[in-house]
Amino acid sequence: xxxxxxxxxxxxxxxxxxxxxxxxxxxxxxxxxxxxxxxxxxxxxxxxxxxxxxxxxxxxxxxxxxxxxxxxxxxxxxxxxxxxxxxxxxxxxxxxxxxxxxxxxxxxxxxxxxxxxxxxxxxxxxxxxxxxxxxxxxxxxxxxxxxxxxxxxxxxxxxxxxxxxxxxxxxxxxxxxxxxxxxxxxxxxxxxxxxxxxxxxxxxxxxxxxxxxxxxxxxxxxxxxxxxxxxxxxxxxxxxxxxxxxxxxxxxxx
Amino acid sequence: xxxxxxxxxxxxxxxxxxxxxxxxxxxxxxxxxxxxxxxxxxxxxxxxxxxxxxxxxxxxxxxxxxxxxxxxxxxxxxxxxxxxxxxxxxxxxxxxxxxxxxxxxxxxxxxxxxxxxxxxxxxxxxxxxxxxxxxxxxxxxxxxxxxxxxxxxxxxxxxxxxxxxxxxxxxxxxxxxxxxxxxxxxxxxxxxxxxxxxxxxxxxxxxxxxxxxxxxxxxxxxxxxxxxxxxxxxxxxxxxxxxxxxxxxxxxxxxxxxxxxxxxxxxxxxxxxxxxxxxxxxxxxxxxxxxxxxxxxxxxxxxxxxxxxxxxxxxxxxxxxxxxxxxxxxxxxxxxxxxxxxxxxxxxxxxxxxxxxxxxxxxxxxxxxxxxxxxxxxxxxxxxxxxxxxxxxxxxxxxxxxxxxxxxxxxxxxxxxxxxxxxxxxxxxxxxxxxxxxxxxxxxxxxxxxxxxxxxxxxxxxxxxxxxxxxxxxxxxxxxxxxxxxxxxxxxxxxxxxxxxxxxxxxxxxxxxxxxxxxxxxxxxxxxxxxxxxxxxxx
Numbered sequence: 001x002x003x004x005x006x007x008x009x010x011x012x013x014x015x016x017x018x019x020x021x022x023x024x025x026x027x028x029x030x031x032x033x034x035x036x037x038x039x040x041x042x043x044x045x046x047x048x049x050x051x052x053x054x055x056x057x058x059x060x061x062x063x064x065x066x067x068x069x070x071x072x073x074x075x076x077x078x079x080x081x082x083x084x085x086x087x088x089x090x091x092x093x094x095x096x097x098x099x100x101x102x103x104x105x106x107x108x109x110x111x112x113x114x115x116x117x118x119x120x121x122x123x124x125x126x127x128x129x130x131x132x133x134x135x136x137x138x139x140x141x142x143x144x145x146x147x148x149x150x151x152x153x154x155x156x157x158x159x160x161x162x163x164x165x166x167x168x169x170x171x172x173x174x175x176x177x178x179x180x181x182x183x184x185x186x187x188x189x190x191x192x193x194x195x196x197x198x199x200x201x202x203x204x205x206x207x208x209x210x211x212x213x214x215x216x217x218x219x220x221x222x223x224x225x226x227x228x229x230x231x232x233x234x235x236x237x238x239x240x241x242x243x244x245x246x247x248x249x250x251x252x253x254x
Numbered sequence: 255x256x257x258x259x260x261x262x263x264x265x266x267x268x269x270x271x272x273x274x275x276x277x278x279x280x281x282x283x284x285x286x287x288x289x290x291x292x293x294x295x296x297x298x299x300x301x302x303x304x305x306x307x308x309x310x311x312x313x314x315x316x317x318x319x320x321x322x323x324x325x326x327x328x329x330x331x332x333x334x335x336x337x338x339x340x341x342x343x344x345x346x347x348x349x350x351x352x353x354x355x356x357x358x359x360x361x362x363x364x365x366x367x368x369x370x371x372x373x374x375x376x377x378x379x380x381x382x383x384x385x386x387x388x389x390x391x392x393x394x395x396x397x398x399x400x401x402x403x404x405x406x407x408x409x410x411x412x413x414x415x416x417x418x419x420x421x422x423x424x425x426x427x428x429x430x431x432x433x434x435x436x437x438x439x440x441x442x443x444x445x446x447x448x449x450x451x452x453x454x455x456x457x458x459x460x461x462x463x464x465x466x467x468x469x470x471x472x473x474x475x476x477x478x479x480x481x482x483x484x485x486x487x488x489x490x491x492x493x494x495x496x497x498x499x500x501x502x503x504x505x506x507x508x509x510x511x512x513x514x515x516x517x518x519x520x521x522x523x524x525x526x527x528x529x530x531x532x533x534x535x536x537x538x539x540x541x542x543x544x545x546x547x548x549x550x551x552x553x554x555x556x557x558x559x560x561x562x563x564x565x566x567x568x569x570x571x572x573x574x575x576x577x578x579x580x581x582x583x584x585x586x587x588x589x590x591x592x593x594x595x596x597x598x599x600x601x602x603x604x605x606x607x608x609x610x611x612x613x614x615x616x617x618x619x620x621x622x623x624x625x626x627x628x629x630x631x632x633x634x635x636x637x638x639x640x641x642x643x644x645x646x647x648x649x650x651x652x653x654x655x656x657x658x659x660x661x662x663x664x665x666x667x668x669x670x671x672x673x674x675x676x677x678x679x680x681x682x683x684x685x686x687x688x689x690x691x692x693x694x695x696x697x698x699x700x701x702x703x704x705x706x707x708x709x710x711x712x713x714x715x716x717x718x719x720x721x722x723x724x725x726x727x728x729x730x731x732x733x734x735x736x737x738x739x740x741x742x743x744x745x746x747x748x749x750x751x752x753x754x755x756x757x758x759x760x761x762x763x764x765x766x767x768x769x770x771x772x773x774x775x776x777x778x779x780x781x782x783x784x785x786x787x788x789x790x791x792x793x
Contacts, residue, residue, distance in 0.1 A: 084359035
C-alpha cells in the first residue's frame with residue numbers, strides 16, 4: 001500500500017515535485033509515466049525513504065517515510081534507474097551482502113540466491129565479477145537483489161533496461177504474478193507499450209505535477225486521443241514527432 | 255563482545271561486519287577499464303605500493319631513532335609524520351574512503367541506519383590507518399626495543415603511540431567534516447575541503463622536505479623539549495610521550511602529555527560514534543539533480559594542439575579542469591608547491607650560475623625537485639577520473655592510442671613544464687653571469703625532465719582519464735614520485751656544473767640527450783601500441 005498526501009520536494013528554488021496525492025492499493029500495478037526530468041525518480045526516492053520530502057507526507061507498507069524510513073526500507077524492494085552495483089564483487093557475493101543487510105539467515109539466503117540466479121539464467125556466471133557482466137546481466141542482478149527479501153511493495157524504475165526479449169517477458173510476467181500475490185507495484189518507465197500492457201492504472205507526471213490518473217483507455221479518452229502514446233504526447237505538450245524528425249534529418253544533411 | 259559494543263552504540267553488528275568486509279574486499283580488487291583480450295585487467299596494487307613507501311619511511315625513522323639522542327624528539331618526529339600521513343590519505347582519497355556517492359544508489363533503499371553506515375565506513379578507514387601506522391612504526395619500534403633497550407614494552411609503546419595518533423587524527427578529520435556537513439551544502443563543503451586539502455598538502459610536502467633536511471642537520475642532535483617547551487603545542491608529541499614514559503625517568507610534563515594522549519584516544523570513541531550517515535551521500539546525489547547553469551565559452555584553440563587527437567586531448571584536459579574537482583585540485587595542488595620549492599631552492603643557492611660556480615653541492619635541489627616532480631605528478635593525475643567509463647570513446651573512435659597518450663604527455667611538457675622553465679630562465683637571467691647561461695641551463699634541465707616524463711609514460715602508458723581512481727593509488731604514486739624525485743633532484747645541481755666545465759663532453763651529452771629523446775619518442779609509439787593497442791574496454 002502506498003499513500004501520499006500533498007507530497008512535495010524542492011531542490012533549492014527548483015520544485016522537483018509539486019504536491020502529489022496518491023493511493024496505490026495492494027495488488028495494484030501503477031504505471032508512473034513522464035518525460036525526462038518530470039520528477040519520476042524523485043518520487044520513487046521519496047517513497048523509498050532515500051530522500052526526505054520538503055512538504056506533505058507519505059506512508060508505504062503502513063509506515064511513514066519520514067518518521068520510519070528503516071521500517072519502510074525493510075518492506076520495499078527497489079530497482080533503480082541505473083544498475084548501480086559494487087562491481088568488484090561477484091553476483092553471489094553481492095546478493096549475499098544484500099541478504100545480510102536484510103538479516104536473512106545465511107543458509108536460507110544462499111538457497112534463495114541460487115534460486116534467483118537460476119531463474120534469471122545467471123547460475124553459470126554467479127562467481128564472475130559484476131564488472132564482467134553485460135548491462136542486461138547487471139540489471140538481472142539488480143532485480144534479484146530487489147526481490148531477495150520478499151518485499152510488500154516493489155518500486156521499479158525502468159526495470160526492463162538492457163534486458164533481452166526473453167528476460168523482459170519473464171520480468172513482465174513476474175510483475176503480474178507479484179501483484180496477483182497482493183504486492184503493490186510502482187512501475188516507472190518511458191516505454192508506453194509496456195506500461196499499457198502491464199499496468200492496471202497509470203499516472204502521468206510532467207514538470208513535477210501529476211497531470212493524468214486512470215486506466216490507459218480512460219486517459220486516452222480524456223485527452224481525445226486514439227492511444228496512450230498520442231495522449232501522452234498531447235498531455236505533455238511534446239513537439240510534433242514528424243517536425244522533430246525533419247529537423248534532425250535536415251541537420252544531418254547540412 | 256564486539257557485537258555487544260556495536261549494539262550499545264546503536265550499530266547493527268551484522269550489517270556492520272558485512273559492509274566492512276565489502277569495503278575492504280573492494281579495495282583489493284580492481285573493476286572495469288582497459289583489459290587484455292583474455293579479460294585480464296592490468297594489475298596494480300596501490301595499497302601494497304603505499305605500504306612499501308611507508309616501510310621506506312619506517313626505515314628512515316629507524317635511522318633517526320638511532321641518531322637522535324633524545325627519545326622524545328625522535329618519537330615526536332615519528333608520530334607527527336604518521337599523523338600527517340593519515341590525514342593526507344584521508345584528504346586525497348576522502349570521497350572513496352569515507353563516503354562514496356555510489357553508496358547512495360546501492361544502499362540508499364536498504365534498511366541501514368545512519369550509525370551503522372558510519373561505523374562501517376569508519377571501520378574500513380581505521381583498518382587502513384592501523385595497517386599503515388603499523389608498517390611505519392615497525393622498524394622504529396624495533397630499534398627502540400633493541401638499540402635503546404626499552405624491551406618489549408618500548409616496542410608496544412611505539413606501536414601504540416603511532417597508531418593511536420594516526421587513529422585520533424583520522425577521527426578528528428572525519429568528524430570535523432561531518433560537523434561541517436550539517437551546516438554547509440555538500441558541494442560547497444567538498445570544494446572548501448579540496449582547498450583545505452591543498453593547504454595541508456603544501457604543509458605536508460614542506461614538512462617532508464624539512465624533515466629530510468633535518469636528517470643531516472645538527473639541530474636535531476641538540477634540541478629537547480626542556481629547552482623548547484613550545485614543541486608541546488604539537489599534539490603528536492603527546493602520543494610520543496608514551497614512548498618516553500617507557501624509557502623511564504620521565505619528568506612530570508611527559509607524564510601529563512602521555513595521560514592527555516590516552517584521554518584523547520578515549521574521547522575519540524564517542525566522537526567516532528557520531529552521525530555520519532547516508533544523508534551525506536544522499537545530499538551529494540541530490541546536488542547532481544540540479545544542473546549547473548551553462549556558461550558561454552569561446553572556441554578552444556591552444557597552439558600546438560589544434561588538430562585531431564592532440565586537439566581532443568587538449569579539449570578534454572581543459573574540460574576536466576573546469577568540471578572535475580579532483581583533477582582541478584591535483585593541478586592546483588602542484589602549482590603552489592612548485593613556487594614553494596622554487597623559493598626554497600633559490601634561497602639555498604640555485605641562483606648561482608652553474609657555468610661559473612666553483613663549488614659543487616646539492617644546494618638549490620628543490621628547484622630541480624619541482625622540475626622532476628611537476629610533470630610526473632601531472633602525468634599521473636591525467637590518468638584518473640571518476641568519469642573513466644567515458645573512455646569507451648577512445649576504443650570506439652578511430653583514434654590512435656599512441657597519439658592520444660603522447661598528446662597528453664606533450665600537453666604536460668609544453669604547457670606546464672615549459673611554463674615553469676620559462677619562469678626559471680627569466681629569474682636566472684637576472685642572477686647568472688650571462689643571459690644565455692640561464693636559458694641554456696633551463697633548456698638542459700627541461701630536456702632531462704622531458705626524458706624522465708617519456709620514461710614514466712614508457713613504463714606505464716595509460717589513456718587520459720581512462721582509469722578508475724582506486725583508493726590510495728594516487729597517494730601511493732605521489733609518495734613514490736616524491737621519494738625518488740628527491741633523490742634525483744639532489745644529483746642535478748652537482749652533475750650539471752661538472753658538465754658545463756667540459757664543453758666537448760657537454761656537446762656529446764647534448765647530442766646524446768637529443769638522440770635519446772628522439773629514440774624514446776619512437777619507442778614510446780611502439781610501446782604504447784603494444785601495451786594499449788590490444789586492450790579492450792570493459793565497464
